[in-house]
Amino acid sequence: MVRALQSTARAGIGVAMIAAGAALLPAAAQAWEPTKPVQFIIPAGTGGGADQMARFIQGVVAKNNLMKQPIITVNKGGGAGAEGFLEVKKASGDAHTIIITLSNLFTTPLGTGVPFSWKDLTPVAMLALDQFVLWVPADTPYKTAKEYIDAVKAGDDKSFKMGGTGSKQEDQIITVALEKLTAPKKFTYVPYGGGGTVATQLVGKHVNSSVNNPIEAVSQWKAGALRPLCIFDSKRSIYTAKVTATMAWSDIPTCKESGVNTEYQMLRGIFMAPGVKPDQVAFYVDLFKKVMATADWKTFMEQGAFNQTFMSGDQYKTWVAAADKLHYDLMKEAGFLAPGK
Amino acid sequence: MHKDESADEGRSLLSNRTAEVVVALLLLGVCTIVIFDSTRLGFHWREGEGPAPGYFPFYIAVVLGISSLINLLSALRGVGGGETFVAMRPFGRVLAVLIPSIVFVGLIQYIGIYLAAATFILLFMVVIGRENPLKALAIGVAVPLALFFMFEKWFLVPLPKGPVEAWLGF
Amino acid sequence: MVYQTCRDESQSTLKVPGTIIPTAARRETTGRYTVDEITSLIGGFKVALSWYNLALMMVGILLGVIIGVLPGLGGANGVAILLPLTFTMPPTSAIIMLSCIYWGALFGGAITSILFNIPGEPWSVATTFDGHPMAQKGRADEALTAAFTSSFVGALIAVMLITFLAPLVAKFALQFGPAEFFSVYFLTFASFVGMGKGSPFKVLASMCLGFALGSVGLDKVTGTLRMTFGHDELLVGFDFLIAVIGLFGIGEILSSMESGLKFSGSHAKIRLDAVLQTWKKLLSYWITSIRSCVIGCWMGITPGGATPASFMSYGLAKRFSKSGDNFGKGEIEGVVAPETAAHAAGTSALLPMLTLGIPGSPTAAVLLGGLMIWGLQPGPMLFVEQKDFVWGLIASMYLGNIAGLLVVLTCVPLFAAILRVPFSIIAPVILVICAVGAYTVHNSMFDVWMMLVFGVIGYIFQKLGYPLPPLVLAIVLGDKAEEAFRQAMLGSQGNVSIFWSNWLVGSIMTLGVVLLFWPLVTWLGQKRKSRSGNLAAASAGAAAVDRDK
Structure with missing residues (x-):
């Protein structure tokens, strides 16, 4: 006062x-x-x-x-x-x-x-x-968001771990939205303190996927440790400069394109x-x-x-x-x- | 912190036993509060959330409760209870620093930290420390001034300020 | 492995960190790597050793020491506050200055811990346990020299680790998931059990009070508020620094007042050769130093951080030292252990930041932000794309620490002389600085009041034999341990065997369990042997076992 x-x-x-x-x-x-x-x-x-x-x-x-x-x-x-x-x-x-x-x-x-x-x-x-991007470790077999969602659907309930920042916040909201597609199977959502930690935990394979913001995961992507599956936006990113040897931000398909109808920014x-x-x-x-x-x-x-x-x-x-x-x-x-x- | 029980420290105000009992009871109070809130939060396994938010505090509080009960009982049975916790004169000296500190913190909200600090250092040195008033004045002015430049000017961390600083345009 | 990628460009395309180069290949080429690293390092020294950069280094160290001395204004804050000043500098100069502020703050944290029992940083808490009693006995100069020298040794070992083993070590950090983190915290607590001489139930009560205080605020795992009872002030919980400033700093002033108006160490002699005298003594603690370096580097990389490192190192030193019983009464080894570990951890925390883009400490997090502003992308590619910058930084770690050591060691007699100032002057000034420190943590007056409350608690607890270190440790690490435990449980769907699911987590947990029951084992062992009537042999045997461990 x-x-x-x-x-x-x-x-x-x-x-x-x-x-x-x-x-x-x-x-x-x-x-x-x-x-x-x-x-x-x-x-x-x-x-x-x-x-x-x-x-x-x-x-x-x-x-x-x-x-x-x-x-x-x-x-x-x-x-x-x-x-x-x-x-x-x-x-x-x-x-x-x-x-x-x-x-x-x-x-x-x-x-x-x-x-x-x-x-x-x-x-x-x-x-x-x-933006939010669905990431998996680069040496897992999933090449598209659909493949990954199907794998979750085919696996045991809660056997796939989604890492995210905080609890009941944006990352978990997106995870819940994805669970509509994997129903009746669910993710186990593991909350961490910050986005950087989540990306590292994903590289170390302590979780199966994450929905990190681009900036939190870009260096791991550049180094070839992570693979982006899809971006949670209605259209692709406008940045066409190559980030890795083969891909630019604009090369990441939207989740809708990959058959996953979720958007969040x-x-x-x-x-x-x-x-x-x-x-x-x-x-x-x-x-x-x-x-x-x-x-x-x-x-x-x-x-x-x-x-x-x-x-x-x-x-x-x-x-x-x-x-x-x-x-x-x-x-x-x-x-x-x-x-x- | 050797316990000084020589005669010139005045009579005993509080025995160790009483102090032990009071602290144990206070800790039991903390334990009750934590258990109360943990039961609201739940302390079992929850689907999708793992151990509920009250899980950890609940068991911590149980351990705290048991240890405090044991401490209470051993205090009541009189283990080392005869000694003086604090005698008259040492207690007076503790209050001599504690009460001015409370006043100092209270003052911060009204006149800002710099003036409050200057007043506190000056009065403490003169009244309690029986130092030379001029020396006290010098230190009482120098320390807040140094803090002011360090925090407000150098590190740009704003500290609570009062009407005088506002009048000076800060 | 990150660094290897840049030398392997010719042979293969860039690959995933951690998966590149099979072990055999790495072994074949080890010799060449070392030569490469030395060449790069010399290049780095050339960058760092310009007059401009050397001047920045000195400024950084001095600022850092001031920041470290002021409680509440920690290294992370200091770096954050001064970050904008560096935007106009070249990135390498900027990072040199900022990292020197960081070293300075690490050195500075020990000063107030030893002189006034006020730890300016979480990792300086363990330094107070023996550092302050030494100062009270008039040995402040020894304690300060021991602290600074140990810090330097810890940092030096950590920098060497970064220089030569960055690739291997970064991979190790990736293996740390929730279960591994929990096992580390568990090990820290376990190494601390049985620390006090008093009633074990008082230790337990003290530790549990710390856990309870630590759980106030928002529960990060589920996002629910705990123990706040609708009070906004409690949302953020009880900050460790407030508790420590109160329990140790204010509590100490109250205790000193009670026993009369002076510090028992006010007759501290100012010995100009104190540094050399202390160095001679330090040599005999080389085992402790090595152990502490290992703990520190490991904790900095994982990134468990400097705080668990200092506590764990202190706990283990006490456990394994010949004079373990004297810990807490002013044992120089009790200063060496936490300081070495804290500095080693603080330094090696920069490694995961550079190679993985994850900060191992709050200060590293702020530096990370700085990297982005200078247009550098921290992460696996930094060692490849920004060689000058990385090696300039590594060279400045060597130089900055040497400069820092010189500065603080020269000032040892000066610092020790502060204790000769009468209590009636120093007490109000300390109280004011404590209040400022408590306020700056969250810019909140509530914290300043809490500091006074903690002061009274500290005073009473100390008198009744409730130990404070377990309380503080629980406030610092309690919520982190709980979070890691629950994350691990979530991941394993409640299966406790996750804590023994691989060699890494399994061995840390087992070590923790062993340490937890160690007091019991030695107690039983001594009892059996004393029954056989050979007391002398028993204690000698126990000591031998201690050394072997």
């Missing part, structure tokens, strides 16, 4: 200073700028996809001098990200706190009952959509605290547009085979609302909802 007041006070002073400045320089009237270091919260642990992206953005901003004040990234991944989201929710009116989101913006409140939702935050912009977007002013949101929208214009960002997108979709304003808000509904339905179907949700 006290902290919230304090930050309001600070923001107030900031606004007052800007107002004074604006009076002197009418030309710069609309431009709000951060007056102190911006805290960039990552609602996940170090080393994961969100963490990599946030630190990358921090780096790009610093390298290209896109902002006068520095960005400080802070990992607040406790309680499946609830720690970070609750902090932003509490920081009402504080324009110096932004948060990068992943699907746990939707899944954590639904799965654990921790009181927050995307409506408690101010949407800023969608940076990209992260994950939001990589930015939110702010509630109660911030439109010109403050506008500053960050503009900042991220500048980040996206850099060559570094384009390389990063290609490396991770991201689906490059930029959204802001009402369009973004509508998208988020739809995604929230989608997650509610998916999790309800899977039986992942916390009691009372």
Whole structure:
């Protein structure tokens, strides 16, 4: 409470200073700028996809001098990200706190009952959509998603292990969706702490398959340790540069092509605290547009085979609302909802 | 931590036995809380989830409960119970640092960590440590100032700040 | 095996790490590999040994020591905070500076552990057990020298391992699944049972309290909240650092206050030849050093991490040392063991990061993020595609550690002199720094209050003979052990035989079980022998057995 007041006070002073400045320089009237270091919260642990992206953005901003004040990234991944989201929710009116989101913006409140939702935050912009790919170790016989699904169907119930990040989150949601095709056989879903660990566990064959994000598994794919079976998107990736000797991201068939009718993509977007002013949101929208214009960002997108979709304003808000509904339905179907949700 | 039981430490406030009993009872309390929540979470095998979330805490709490019961019984039977846990004067000295620390932490929320630290170091050195007030003032100002530059300026880790810092524009 | 791929390009196409090159082929060409590695390393030294890079190295070490000294601001945070500074540098220079911050933080963590009983990093906890009693006895300079030197030895061995065995070793890391991880944690706990002299039920109660505290928060395996009772503050659970700052740091201040206003070590002599004197003593602990190096390298690679390594190494040293009974009272061997292992693990943790793209420690995870920003893709191909970078980094590991050792050893008399400052000055300053440390862990005032609560618990537990190390160990590793156990159980559908399903996990588990019952075995053995009336022979025999193990 006290902290919230304090930050309001600070923001107030900031606004007052800007107002004074604006009076002197009418030309710069609309431009709000951060007056102190911006805290960039990552609602996940170090080393994961969100963490990599946030630190990358921090780096790009610093390298290209896109902002006068520095960005400080802070990992607040406790309680499946609830720690970070609750902090932003509490920081009402504080324009110096932004948060990068992943699907746990939707899944954590639904799965654990921790009181927050995307409506408690101010949407800023969608940076990209992260893809999911079905991976198996390269020296297993499955060449297509269909072959693998058939093998699961033919095997003993629960004898195939699917590794994933976290519990009742995106990886497990996809696994449940796949189980519609393998019915009545099910996977044994084994939750791990982070995507990098999952990829390594898959290489070590402690699990049979994973649905890692491209960036988490790309180096293992390049080294020939993993094989992508299909991508959970409606169309193939646009990146045609060869990643391995023979394949590019665009060579991975969609799961639909392989007869597995499942689609899922994950939001990589930015939110702010509630109660911030439109010109403050506008500053960050503009900042991220500048980040996206850099060559570094384009390389990063290609490396991770991201689906490059930029959204802001009402369009973004509508998208988020739809995604929230989608997650509610998916999790309800899977039986992942916390009691009372 | 040798137990100093010489006469000049004042009379015994608490015997070891009482302290043992209190701690054992508190641990039994922890055990009850954990078992209570574990039964809500379930502590058996669950299809698709493996051992339920309460499995591990439940058995831990059972072991904690049994050990605490044994500790309680042996304390009640008086094994090593006669000794003094803490006497008057040492207890006074412990409180002399504990109470100011509590006040210090309480103050952080209102005046920020830097001012609270300056006040705490200054008063502690003068009142409890009987140091030269000038020396105390020097250290009381230098330490928070060093921390301020290290955390706010150098490492860019924001610490709790109060109205004075806000007034100065931080 | 990763490194082999680059030399095998001419003969065959790139293949899967771990599956390439049959053993026979590898054996034939071993000689050539070593020569290649030395050539590459010399190239690496040339990269690292520019004035610019050397200056960055020194800056990194100094920053790292400061970061390591401040509790709460660990190596991972330090590297993360300073990462943006390095974006404008060439990648090799940047990684040299960042990894030097990491070495500095590893060195720095030992300083506060020894002087004030406040471990700045999880892996420094075991260093307090004997390091702080040494400081209290006025032997802070010895303890510090022993800690720094052991750290250096551990790191050096680990770097040599990375230089020459990276291929073989990376493959080993892949064999670690949930069952293997659990077996490692089990071994750590087992090596710690019977550590204290007091009542075994107090050890159990203490350890279980740690497990219970560790289970508060979100259960990662099922995503359900445990023991939070609707309080948001409890969502993230009890952070180990808060507990440690409170139990050890604040608890120590309360205890010192109780016994009068001074540190018993305030008469610490400042001996300028302390370093040389200590080195002479250290030579006789070579067995402990080797054992600790092995444990450390193994834990860093797997990646169990530096924390289990330091605890396990301390536990085993106590078990197998001739003077094991004196551990905890200021035994120099009790400083050597955890420090060597922690540093060896901390260093070798960089290996899985470079070769597999999996971080072996939180700091490695942040460095991993850095690699991406510099446009380097960590993983199996790094050794092939970015030779300059990798060998520059490896060379900087050698140089950084030497520079670090020189810096911290020169400062030993200075650090030891801090203990001569009167308690009335040092106590409030430590309390302030502890509060800052507790706050920075999660930016939460709740943690600062919890630190005080843990302080009181620490003070009372210590007085009543409830040992603190098992409590801390359980908070640190309890949830990880539980997670690994449940993942393994999920995978095997509840079949416990998974813990003996292959030679690797089977032998670790068996070793754990043996260690668990070892106190009982020695106790029974001594009893039988003492009945035969030959006490002297019995203890000599037991000691011989201990050494043989």
